[in-house]
Amino acid sequence: MFEKMDKNYVLPTYARNYVNFVKGNNATLFDSEGKSYIDFTAGIGVVSVGHANPLVSEVICEQVKRITHISNLYMIEPQAKLAQKLVTLSGYDMQVFFANSGAEANEGALKIARKYGEINGEPKRYKVITLEHSFHGRTISTLKATGQSSMHNYFGPFPDGFAYAPDIDAIEAMIDDHTVAVMIELIQGEGGVEPQDKAKVQALAKMLKEKDVLLIVDEVQTGIYRTGEIFASNLYEIEPDLITVAKGLGGGVPIGAVMSAKKEVLQAGDHGSTYGGNYLVTAAANKVLDILEEEKNSGALDAIMIAFESRLEKFSQQYPDIVMESVGLGLMRGLRIKESDTLAKIINDAFDEGLLLLKAGRNTLRFLPPLTLSKEEMEDGFEKLHRVFDRL
Numbered sequence: 001m002f003e004k005m006d007k008n009y010v011l012p013t014y015a016r017n018y019v020n021f022v023k024g025n026n027a028t029l030f031d032s033e034g035k036s037y038i039d040f041t042a043g044i045g046v047v048s049v050g051h052a053n054p055l056v057s058e059v060i061c062e063q064v065k066r067i068t069h070i071s072n073l074y075m076i077e078p079q080a081k082l083a084q085k086l087v088t089l090s091g092y093d094m095q096v097f098f099a100n101s102g103a104e105a106n107e108g109a110l111k112i113a114r115k116y117g118e119i120n121g122e123p124k125r126y127k128v129i130t131l132e133h134s135f136h137g138r139t140i141s142t143l144k145a146t147g148q149s150s151m152h153n154y155f156g157p158f159p160d161g162f163a164y165a166p167d168i169d170a171i172e173a174m175i176d177d178h179t180v181a182v183m184i185e186l187i188q189g190e191g192g193v194e195p196q197d198k199a200k201v202q203a204l205a206k207m208l209k210e211k212d213v214l215l216i217v218d219e220v221q222t223g224i225y226r227t228g229e230i231f232a233s234n235l236y237e238i239e240p241d242l243i244t245v246a247k248g249l250g251g252g253v254p255i256g257a258v259m260s261a262k263k264e265v266l267q268a269g270d271h272g273s274t275y276g277g278n279y280l281v282t283a284a285a286n287k288v289l290d291i292l293e294e295e296k297n298s299g300a301l302d303a304i305m306i307a308f309e310s311r312l313e314k315f316s317q318q319y320p321d322i323v324m325e326s327v328g329l330g331l332m333r334g335l336r337i338k339e340s341d342t343l344a345k346i347i348n349d350a351f352d353e354g355l356l357l358l359k360a361g362r363n364t365l366r367f368l369p370p371l372t373l374s375k376e377e378m379e380d381g382f383e384k385l386h387r388v389f390d391r392l
């Protein structure tokens, strides 16, 4: 295998599992030994329409045979179509900037917020409040925006102007003359599959609007039908000023986007990306959205979400000594495990059993399956999980 090559030449930034996946089909993966796995991770919420989706692969092949990239100096038809689709499906009066990842989408949102704060009134406003246990990315400023002090040990000095609220209730008292925005995840993903309370989020949105403080919703993980609606913001029935998206949008191609209701803030030259929204990624993302819109309209998406939720709930009740509760929304789900040591063991044993699972926060077993997960794959996955839990 190429394990040695990987160890010799790739920087060791990941605690990797040295498996060699060679093929996928929806929520099923096959390694080089021919062993099959049920994938409840979807590449961390990315492969929203499943591995090797035939419709998406066909669109990608057709697109790259014609044109892959030209830069943003010229119009890009699939980019304009994708922007229109995102705006129309969301129902929000917004425009879109395309980036290449979640962190980059958040960088873009922070830049829009900072400029908004500079050009709107005195004193200039630049501070952004985020939540403790949040996750917003790995670049210098999105790392600083991330409310986990353990991630701020190195890499300083960081940009000024970030403050962390312990919860939504604490935000209002932290707003001062320099505050320009609040950035939140509606369900904290990396932080532990932690949905916010709908009424509290709605009250927050209203309060921020009154104070002209921007609401940035980081939907990098919750966006693109992960919670059952195109955006969790739609589910929470709020109107954010800025929404950031990435993971599920491209179905595997690297794409991120900032959607902004403040359309006039950035002018030509203020922001940009060489790759952002090129033919390859926007052609793929258009197809991903078409597929998911169809899944939503046909009722298939709601059906698998309801089935998964009740299956997980039933599962959690069968192991009261191990599981505290089942949490989450849509196909962004978790089981709170009593002992964090047990959690690591569950993930390892599940892997041996042929089931891929994620960790979130300190003690959450996280499920982010493809949104096209079949009932058979779901059952297969839970049978494997039973075998793991029965042995604990």
Ligand SMILES: *Cc1c(COP(=O)(O)O)cnc(C)c1O
Binding pocket: 100, 101, 102, 103, 104, 106, 135, 136, 137, 138, 185, 189, 190, 218, 219, 220, 221, 246, 247
């Ligand atoms: C994954 C994630 C990010 C970072 O996305 P990258 O594509 O890894 O840069 C930012 N915010 C949230 C909520 C995420 O889940």
